[in-house]
Amino acid sequence: MPTMMRVGFVGLGTMGAAMAANVARGGFSVSAWNRTTGRAPELAALGVTRQLSPAAVATASDVVVTIVSDTPDVEAVLFGPDGVAEGAAPGALVVDMSTISPSATRDFAARLAGRGVAMLDAPVSGGSEGAQKGTLSIFVGGAATDLERARPVLEAMGRTITHVGPIGAGQAVKAVNQVILAGTYLGVAEGIVLALKAGLDVEQIVGALAGGAAQSWVLANRSGRMLSNDYPLGFKVALHRKDLGIALAMARELGAELPVTELATILEDELIAAGHPDDDMSALARAIRARSGLPG
Ligand code: NAP
Numbered sequence: 001m002p003t004m005m006r007v008g009f010v011g012l013g014t015m016g017a018a019m020a021a022n023v024a025r026g027g028f029s030v031s032a033w034n035r036t037t038g039r040a041p042e043l044a045a046l047g048v049t050r051q052l053s054p055a056a057v058a059t060a061s062d063v064v065v066t067i068v069s070d071t072p073d074v075e076a077v078l079f080g081p082d083g084v085a086e087g088a089a090p091g092a093l094v095v096d097m098s099t100i101s102p103s104a105t106r107d108f109a110a111r112l113a114g115r116g117v118a119m120l121d122a123p124v125s126g127g128s129e130g131a132q133k134g135t136l137s138i139f140v141g142g143a144a145t146d147l148e149r150a151r152p153v154l155e156a157m158g159r160t161i162t163h164v165g166p167i168g169a170g171q172a173v174k175a176v177n178q179v180i181l182a183g184t185y186l187g188v189a190e191g192i193v194l195a196l197k198a199g200l201d202v203e204q205i206v207g208a209l210a211g212g213a214a215q216s217w218v219l220a221n222r223s224g225r226m227l228s229n230d231y232p233l234g235f236k237v238a239l240h241r242k243d244l245g246i247a248l249a250m251a252r253e254l255g256a257e258l259p260v261t262e263l264a265t266i267l268e269d270e271l272i273a274a275g276h277p278d279d280d281m282s283a284l285a286r287a288i289r290a291r292s293g294l295p296g
Helices: 014-025 041-046 054-059 071-079 102-113 127-133 144-155 169-197 202-209 217-228 237-254 259-273 281-291
Strands: 006-010 029-033 063-066 093-096 118-121 136-141 158-165
Touching (some): 006 014, 006 054, 014 127, 029 041, 029 054, 063 144, 093 102, 093 144, 102 237, 118 169, 136 144, 144 158, 158 169, 169 237, 169 259, 217 281, 237 259, 237 281, 259 281
Parallel strands (some): 006 029, 006 063, 063 093, 093 118
Antiparallel strands (some): 118 136
């Protein structure tokens, strides 16, 4: 591997643009492609060069990071026309950091392996703030030797890097994370709505509960939004809904039943249909409020 590792980015959305910036600041040689041209112009000042296709990014890189929306999108940038697979030399490493299906991830890795290209799945938690600050939590699936190759790049983007198992395991952990979030947000939303209906002082209650077993990051950081019924962006309802679809497909494959997650998908579908796909997911409280006769 050259002294200055060449890192390619495919996808410069909210997450990818911030992550590419941190990798460039970390001293790597970075080139990138984004479907819509003109995204993330600020990267030019950090020395990030643009390529004309995912294949061109792969040809110019030792490690290719893909960070796009959903499973079909990763498939498109890897295996579509001018995709990463067309440009990657044998020995290259693809690190998919999108949140997608674990089983599709295993399929993509097998197809890349047929061309001598290695793959890690490395989905992230920590939101756009974590991406900007370089403090993401990264769940990595794949071979330990491939993780060691990618580790310096991942360290430029995240604070906690955990090798959780073979290929696909990172996505499985991310699905677990999203399922736990569904229950936590719903529980806090129901508690806040019940407190409002009872005429209690919600801010006082949040403080009182903070020391007990009901404490959580969501209670501490998102109950205020549920109280004011205003949901500025942290993590989009639409993205969480996508992730619950992945988790439920995984549950079906494994024979697990997730009733709280099922309920969260119903409520999130309602929010999306009502024009709130880009609200923060604490907007689950909007659905509980509406059912309870409070302003929705
Ligand atoms: P985003 O801002 O909506 O950006 C999506 C990116 O994917 C854009 O660069 C988009 O290109 C590209 N893309 C989508 N479909 C594509 C396709 N078929 N072909 C080529 N490019 C395509 O999303 P984001 O917030 O960066 O999220 C990216 C991934 O990270 C998702 O899997 C998400 O679940 C995950 N994630 C997000 C967060 C968060 O807080 N936002 C946190 C953890 C994980 P265009 O510019 O052309 O649309």
